[in-house]
Amino acid sequence: MAEKRKRLFYGAVGIFVFLCIWYAATKVTSLGRIMPDPITVFSSFFAAFVKPIGTKSMALHILISLRRMLIPYAIGGVCGVVIGVLMGWYKVADAVFMPYIQMLRPIPPIAWIPLSIIWFGFDESSKYFLIFLACFFTIALTTYNGVHSVDETLVRAARMLGAKDNQLFTTIVLPTTVPYIFSGLQVALGSAWATIVAAEMIRSSEGVGWLIVSGQDVGNMTQIMVGIVAIALTGLLITSIMRGVESKLCAWTVRGK
Template identity: 50%
Template sequence: MKKRESLRKSVWTIISLVTLFLIWYLGSRNEELGRLMPDPVEVLKFIAAGFVAPIGKKLLWEHILWSLSRVLIGYVLACIVGILLGFAASWFKVGEAVIRPFYLLLRSIPSLAWIPLAILWFGIGEKSKYFIIFITAVMIIMTNVMDGVKAVSPELLGVARMLGTKEKQLFVRVVLPCAVPQIFNGLQVAVGSAWAAVLAAEMVRSSEGVGWIILAGQSSMNMVQIFAGIVVIGMIGLLLALLIRAAERRLCAWNVRGK
C-alpha cells in the first residue's frame, strides 16, 4: 500500500514537471511571451554545455560546488545556533525574556537588507556570504523550534510531572521527541531558503557560483544564462529539501509525518 502510494506521488510529480515544461515551451513560442522567456530546450542545452565548457572561468559543476560550500557552512551554523536559541527561547523563561525580543525584531528583515552591513562587518570576502546565508536560515529554524516546543501538549507535560519526571528528563524524553518533526520541517524550509540566499550572497563581489551565473547573465543581457541559473538553483534546492525529508523519515519513523 505504501509503495503504491509512493509510486502514485512520483507519477504526479513527473506529470507536474512535464506540464510545467510544456507550458514554458509553448509560452516561449508565443511572440509576446517569447521576449520574456527563452526556449527551455536552449536553457537545457546551455546547462549541459556548462559541464564541458566554462561559464566565465569555471565549469558549471565547479560553480555549483562553490555555491554548495557556501550554503553548507552558513546552513550548518544556522542549524546549531537556531536550534539552541529556539529551545532556550521557548523552554526557559529567562531565555524567552532575553532572546524573543531580538528574534521578533530580526525575523522580518529580508536577506537583501543585510548585504550592506555584511560588507561593512566582514568585507567582500567569503565571510559576508556566509553571514547572509546564516541570517536567512537561522530565523526560519528558530521559528520552527519554538513552534515545536510550544505545541507540546500541556496535559502530556502535566502527566509526566505527576509521574515524577524531572525537568531534564522531561525535556529529553517528552519535549524533544514531540518537537523533532516540527524542527525537521524548519530544517527543510531553511535549506531551501539558504540555497535561494546564495543569489543575494553572491552579489557581494563574487566571480564564481550559481548566483554569479545569473548576475553575469543579467550584465550581458543573456536570458538563456539567467534562466539556466534559475533552473539549477531550483533543482538543487529541491534535491536538498528531499535529502532533509529522507533524513526525517529515517529519524522520525515513529511519527506520522516521518513515515
C-alpha cells in the same frame, strides 16, 4: 508505493505540460525574442558540466554555492535549536531573546547587504552572515513552538515520579520537538538556498547566483535561465534529501511520510 508512483507520475506530467507551454510560447509568440526555449536552456545547462562558464564548470559552481550555503546553515541550525529550546524551557530566556527575534525576523536578508559589506567586507563572511540570518529565526521559532507543544500533563507526571531535567528533556521534550525542528530546518533550507543568489551578488566570481548576475551584465538570457535551472534542480535535490532524512528520523509522525 502506489500512492508515491501516482505522485511522481502526476508531477512528471505537470512538468512536461509546463515545458510544452514554455516551448510553444517561445515559438509562436514574441516571448521568443527575449527568452530561449527550454531545449536551448537545458542543453546549455548540461553542456556547462563539460564546457566551463567563466572559470568553472556547472558542477563546481553548484558545489561552491552549496558550500557557501551549508556552512552558515549548519551554524544557524545549531544556534536556532539551542536558542529555541532555551526560550521554550526557560521563561527568562524567552523574555530576553523573543523581543529581538520578533523585531529582526521580518527584515529580509537582502536588506542586510549594505551592513554585511560594511561589517565583513566583500569576502565569504558577508555571504555567510546573510544566509545565517535566513536560517536562524525560522529554526529558533519552530523549535520554540515545539517545546511549547509538550504536554504539561506528561511533564508534571514525570516530575512526580522523580524525573530530573535531563531525563525530561531526552524522554519527553526532545521526541516532541524533533518534528518541529525538522520542519524549521526544511523551511530554512529553502530560504537559505534562495538567499544564495542575493549573497553571491556581493562580488562573487563563481556560484549559481553569479551565473545569473554575470548573465544579466552581458545580456545573456540563456545563461540567466541556466542559472535559474541550476538553482531549481539543486534546490529540489537538497530538499528531497532533507525530507528523506526527516522521514527516517520522524517515522512516528504523520509529517515526513
